[in-house]
Amino acid sequence: MTPRVIFLGGLGRSGTTLLERLLGELPGVAPLGEVVHLWERGVLAGEPCGCGRAFRVCPFWREVGERAFGGWTPVLAGRVMALRRRVDRTRRLGRAHADLPEYVLAYRLLYQAAADVSGAGLVIDSSKHASLAYCLLEGGLDPHIVQVVREPRAVAHSWGKTVERPENGRPMTRWGPVRTAVHWTAQNLALELLARRGARVTRVRYEDLVAAPGDTLAMLTGELGLPPSRLPFLHGTTAHLTTAHTASGNPMRFGVGSIELSRDDGWRRGLPRGRQSLVAALTWPLRARYGYGSPA
Numbered sequence: 001m002t003p004r005v006i007f008l009g010g011l012g013r014s015g016t017t018l019l020e021r022l023l024g025e026l027p028g029v030a031p032l033g034e035v036v037h038l039w040e041r042g043v044l045a046g047e048p049c050g051c052g053r054a055f056r057v058c059p060f061w062r063e064v065g066e067r068a069f070g071g072w073t074p075v076l077a078g079r080v081m082a083l084r085r086r087v088d089r090t091r092r093l094g095r096a097h098a099d100l101p102e103y104v105l106a107y108r109l110l111y112q113a114a115a116d117v118s119g120a121g122l123v124i125d126s127s128k129h130a131s132l133a134y135c136l137l138e139g140g141l142d143p144h145i146v147q148v149v150r151e152p153r154a155v156a157h158s159w160g161k162t163v164e165r166p167e168n169g170r171p172m173t174r175w176g177p178v179r180t181a182v183h184w185t186a187q188n189l190a191l192e193l194l195a196r197r198g199a200r201v202t203r204v205r206y207e208d209l210v211a212a213p214g215d216t217l218a219m220l221t222g223e224l225g226l227p228p229s230r231l232p233f234l235h236g237t238t239a240h241l242t243t244a245h246t247a248s249g250n251p252m253r254f255g256v257g258s259i260e261l262s263r264d265d266g267w268r269r270g271l272p273r274g275r276q277s278l279v280a281a282l283t284w285p286l287r288a289r290y291g292y293g294s295p296a
């Protein structure tokens with residue numbers, strides 16, 4: 001039986017990695033990271049898993065690869081990446097493509113093997129892109145989409161900062177405020193469109209998650225159909241995180257131990273006024289619908 005899949009959607013720097021780590025502490029849930037990047041960064045580049053080992057030698061992913069595909073090979077990764085370029089594009093949203101079944105089959109086999117190896121009935125893919133969520137739905141998988149939204153000015157501030165990737169020491173991609181605002185709107189609108197097409201979409205605000213993680217997780221376990229859990233890894237806004245075999249994603253996936261959840265309001269001082277206004281104007285009125293204030 002195909003495991004249930006939670007797909008975390010939204011624009012990067014919105015808290016999807018944090019939410020994945022917290023959900024991953026629930027019994028019966030296996031967090032897999034950003035599977036969309038696994039083919040290139042894990043299989044081909046050999047970047048580390050969240051457990052700290054190189055993807056190729058991580059026992060979890062080695063076993064998943066064996067079960068799903070008879071082993072990871074550059075040919076397999078290249079094939080999935082080629083299929084992705086053809087079918088998994090934001091501008092192709094909602095359009096049928098002859099290669100879609102083969103592309104989705106790779107994900108289906110991977111999710112199934114990850115569930116079998118971990119013993120979890122539910123896997124999390126935090127790939128974020130609405131276009132992949134569309135592909136999975138069109139391909140017959142029925143992911144429960146969790147849309148993570150965050151104040152767009154905070155997101156723009158984060159995208160404007162220089163951050164080093166722990167995987168290889170190279171800087172993470174930087175975007176200016178206009179580009180961030182356009183992508184923020186496009187991703188969130190696309191995820192809303194999925195809901196209108198009948199997909200199960202639950203929205204979570206990053207600000208609510210860090211202010212009251214216990215309440216947010218309790219709401220989500222109900223929405224996701226998980227049994228109520230005591231959340232022993234949470235004490236107020238302190239979370240105790242254990243190792244997770246996440247294949248790719250934000251540097252936060254490597255953190256183990258106690259972390260204090262707190263809202264990062266650095267954008268109020270760090271993002272120049274003019275840029276704040278620009279982002280605020282460009283993301284209106286969607287921003288207001290998510291509870292992020294007035295037009296100014």
Ligand SMILES: [Zn+2]
Nearest residue numbers: 049051058245
């Ligand atoms: Zn690992």
